[in-house]
Amino acid sequence: MKQFFSFVKKEFSHVFRDRKTLLMLFGVPVVQIVLFGFALTNEIKNSNIVIVDNAKDFASRQIINKISSTNYFKIQKTLMNSSEIDAAFKSGDIKLAIVFPQNFYTDLLHTNHAQIQVIADASDPNTGTTLTNYVNTVVADYNAQMNQTINFPYQINMEVRMLYNPDLKGAPNFVPGVMAMVLLLVCVMMTSIAIVREKELGTMEVLLVSPFKPIYVILAKAVPYLVLSLINLTVILLLSVYALVLPIRGSLILLYGVSTLYIITCLSLGLLVSTGASTQQGAMTLSLVGMMLPTLMLSGYVFPIENMPWILRMISNVVPAKWFYIIIKAVMLKGLGISYIWKEVLILFGMTIFFLSLSLRNFKIRLE
Amino acid sequence: METVIKTKDLTKRFGDFVAVDKISFEVKKGEIFGFLGANGAGKTTAMRMLCGLSRPTSGEATVAGIDVYHNPEDIKKNIGYMSQKFSLYEDLTVLENIKFYAGIYGLSDNDIKEKSNELVEKLGLQEQANKLVQSLPLGWRQKLSFSVAIVHQPKVVFLDEPTGGVDPSMRKQFWDMIYDASEKGITIFVTTHYLDEAEYCDRICIMVDGRIEALDTPALLKKNFGVDNITEVFYQLARKAKRSGD
Structure with a gap:
């Protein structure tokens, strides 16, 4: 046990002496949260629009007033001919x-009929749809206002409630995403580089000749990154709670529990990468291309998985971040307990066992 | 004299390739045993088998009285190892490196403290003790590396081309340390490709194509081959080699 502590201490020294990497480790999540929280959002605000008012009458002015009073639009000009619009x-x-x-x-x-023409730039389809929807809402609102006095015999009113995120903020979506990415970055990339570095420097051989068991080498390597990941997780959570005002609805213990599981999944992936790479450069490329890319694309954080072709949906099932993302959203945003997420937890657990045994087996083979 | 390393027909095959072909030798306690051979002659493979890093295909071998097949883990407590690459962590300080290696060999806190002070003093590194290893010159690193490899007082220390890239004056100092260790009863098993260094060994063993072609004291080898230096002996034997270097 004492031997183990000597090793862990040494690993921490490596980590703390490498200031640049340390800065990156803690800088990346902070910058991402701040950027996503305050600068980059997929909410559409202050879009430039023009209104060509050929009518200039009571109704058109009222509608224009309504449109300009929302903060979605910024009216550039009000009179233009069609070639100018183009x-x-x-x-x-x-x-x-x-x-x-x-x-x-x-x-x-x-x-009893009048038409408004709405022309939108659909080169970015999401923005185009969102903007026309906003206009639709404003016009529908005006319609309803005009018809107040009239009693329709039949009328269906839709009452919409947006659960878990009534203001449709971006934060509830990206905070779990940033967590999944950052933990993956720390655990897979850093761990694999740390192990491969020993191979590259030749110190691994010396360690293998020592009575210190290879399995402990791996465990001792994992400890600092587990600790760093938990600190990182805490930083992200504190930022999201206090800076982005995103409350944690579920149990904090459960949140940390499942995150620890995910961290261990990633650590075992890091170990797997390290058995496949012989240089630090190789380990980095393998983790970036083999791990980060699929995580970014297929975790459901950037692109909705439901919209993907079946083959990609299948592949997404083996991306650990997908399951972590589901779990975190359930616990953090919906406040659900373990009874709702046990399936996902079990899948992550199974993946961990699988990666761990595969990489330990590979590690043993390489020793021979 | 107690026999520390003993092999009989020790063989290692990788598929059809016989890296080490039935080598048999004995090394006595405190002896400096030199292992010579061209690249690819099988020196490193033989050494790796004795360190418990690689399982022999056939033959027998004991190190410090322990069988390499059955208890490779027990061997590890009794040996030290220094590879041709660095065994030190460049981003750790001199003291941290010593403490780390002493720590993973399970020395007690008191021993670690005592040993590291003793080592630093012996190497004259008092001023550099808290500096990073990367700031030390190559020769010093090599000496520190060797000291660290014997910090737990092993019965045998394996040195795999320990003086690669070091200037001759430093190599002399390094060999003084080896003699010192040998006098304390530590058996030295050293591979080298500096043939002048072979003269410093008590006995040398020359490997060609995985087999032992000659094994004796440097003086007797020179006499038997009728030449006046080991380099000539080596070239006479190496000419027979069929394998090219790796």
């Missing part, structure tokens, strides 16, 4: 144009 779209100055025809209000009153 140019503005092409130059990318505007995302949306709303055109009111002449006699808009008169038409509405006399024929």
